[in-house]
Amino acid sequence: MAQSIEQTRDGDALVLRLRGRWVVADAQALDRRLTEIRAGGSRRVRIDLAGVEAMDTTGAWLLFRLKRVLEAGGAEVTLDHAGAELAPLLSQVEKRQSAPVSAPRRGFGPLVLLAHVGFSTIALLRLTRVLIGFFGWVTATLLRTAVQPKRLRLTATVAQMQRAGVSALGIVGLLSFLVGIVMTYIGAEQLRPYGAEIFTVNLLAVGFLRELGGLLAAIIIAGRSGSAFTAEIGAMIVNEEVDAMRTLGLDPIEVLVVPRVLGLILTLPFLTFWADFTGLAGGAVMCRMSLDIPLTTFLDQLRSAVSLWSVFLGIIKAPFFAACIALIGCNEGLLVTRSAESVGRHTTQSVVQAIFLVIVLDALFSIFFNGLGI
């Protein structure tokens, strides 16, 4: 071992001779040795530093900790042979003696669970209030923009439409196409025993046009663009760009939020239509290949199953989904505090909240349409 402590007695005094290297690299071994040392009834303890080869702040601190422990046991402790090289280090560490700060306690048990539920509830209510306030703020800004159209950042809005909409065509189309295939396959499987395979088309058409197309597009966009909104605005907050904007007399809502909200509201209906189309296309391919339903039969059945009204009912929901996703994405972005971890947490939050609200909103629409009898 690179360091050792030799214990001897000199009359009634205990003498500790320290040897070797008292540095942070050997701190664990030293720590273990030191806990074994007891004054053993001696009233006086002499610590002899003559054999110390090297000492750093951790070593010095361990030495003073030993001294403190022995003194607390009622012994009188002196340091011998603290050479001139060690003196500045020892005095520096001695005057900085500090009580170690213990790690914050994390309890367990039912009470902690209850407290956790309480804190989460309060956080949720607070978030709801913030979101409603934000919604009002953005609406007011939007109305002002409607009155003064030249305040609209047209370039930024179009750029957002390009990024959130046009760039998403591939992934939205592909996923809807695959879901169309899966739905047709499952539907046909269920209907075949009744000889009603042709009604697979009805299932597919109603399912996709009324619900699935819109939901799929909204969920993909929540994951793709909602998260991007939060991360972009959050990174700007970390970089103090949003504060800079405010000092330059620019309204972050007008510059950052309105183009994103408006851009998404304008593009999501088209994406929904595209998801409807590719989903039906997937179904048509599956019908042709495994059910032997030719395209013309598929189209005839489609026409009898749904009307243009169904397409419209699916698409009318899209702007609401879009507003929801964009508002949450921007709001979470603006809630970021100046740390990298905060950007990550709010981005996650943004996606989770957006998908949750989209589905809740969709359920509300279903109840509403049902009440209207359409």
Add this chain to the structure above:
Amino acid sequence: MPVVRVRGLATRIGGRMLLRDASFDLHPGEVLGVVGASGSGKSVLLRTIIGLVPAAAGVVEVFGEEMGRSGHADLRRFGTRWGVLFQDGALFSSLSVAENIMVPLREQLDLSPVLMREIAALKIALVGLPPDTAEKFPAALSGGMRKRAGLARALALDPKLLLLDEPTAGLDPIAASDFDRLVRDLKESLGLTVFMVTHDLDSLIAICDRIAVIVDERLVIGTLAELVGNPYPWIQAYFRGPRGRAAQIAEAANG
């Protein structure tokens, strides 16, 4: 043996030459200040010495060992022997101050959590922060406190070489001179060798033994007295400009 030995070093960033044929030694216990115009490559020189930026030419030896160009392995090996304080502290924002200080301890050594906490508390006290800073997160600290916390992390493994990148930038004059005093105090009691990039004339006068100036891609090194007599226009403007004179007047009044 010099702590840092640089011979014929050239640095380049994005095709632009910043420094040619620089040679100097940093001796044990010495404080070397590096000054130069903005964009003259002071921080790049620091990053080259610690191997974050590859040198365009030349040799850098730290503690008598040549810094290779293999990168990561070197950085890990040398990480226990130097401490680096970046401009704004570069604390990990998702960790508390105590946890930040424990990162190098955890990575490089095998210590018990209790002992690591005790060492972290000591370092926090050493850099003059109140004990309750330990559980705070970097976002809750002021600029000056972040620098002190960064210094505490740099000192976690008790390195012999300390590299500081603009330690007093962004601090008010009182906090800046407190920080200077802290660096000098620690340098003397812990036996540190310090390489410091700075803009701050007061820091140079207060704690630096020698000063290196980057002008026109060259490195001019000397004591303050030698540099004040250097005829180079930029050096003259730097040390004899209104700010330079103010710092020297203050020094003359004190000494």
